[in-house]
Amino acid sequence: MxxxxxxxxxxxxxxxxxxxxxxxxxxxxxVANSFDESILKILVCPVSRKPLRYDREKNELICDGSGIAYPIVGGIPNLVPQDARIIKDELKDNVKSPKTQN
Incomplete structure (x- = not known):
């Protein structure tokens, strides 16, 4: 007060x-610790300066350009590169190349 x-x-x-x-x-x-998606308009990856997308399932911000996932803790994105998770290998595994598709 x-x-x-x-x-x-x-x-x-x-x-x-x-x-x-x-x-x-x-x-x-x-107040619930939910992420306010309206700030995605101004947030960018601190490494590649590319836009981020929100993954609701894992509660992370994903940079598709650099293959990095930033955690969201208590509704606040943690954009410290040392705390990020590298997902480039996961993206390659999830996307099939056109040559392997029948």
């Missing part, structure tokens, strides 16, 4: 953040 009042004073009589924004950063556990 003190923080909310401070934001009200700092905003000169207006709240700087809306209630949904404050809930997103809340640690009370009332």
């Amino acid at each position: 003190i923080c909310r009042r401070a934001l009200y004073v700092i905003g000169q009589g207006k709240f700087l953040f809306t209630q949904p924004t404050l809930q997103r950063f809340s640690t009370s556990g009332r």
Whole structure:
């Protein structure tokens, strides 16, 4: 409550953040730790600078260009390359080459 009042004073009589924004950063556990897909418009892979796609099953952001999967922890993407998982081999195994298809 003190923080909310401070934001009200700092905003000169207006709240700087809306209630949904404050809930997103809340640690009370009332808000689900879901990933906000609207930020995919601005997120890119820090290695290749290519767009990322969201994999709901594994809760990861995938860069198809470089074959890297970034984990999402608590609704926040971890885009640190050292924490990423290399999936280039998995992509090759899942896609059959045209020569092997009958």
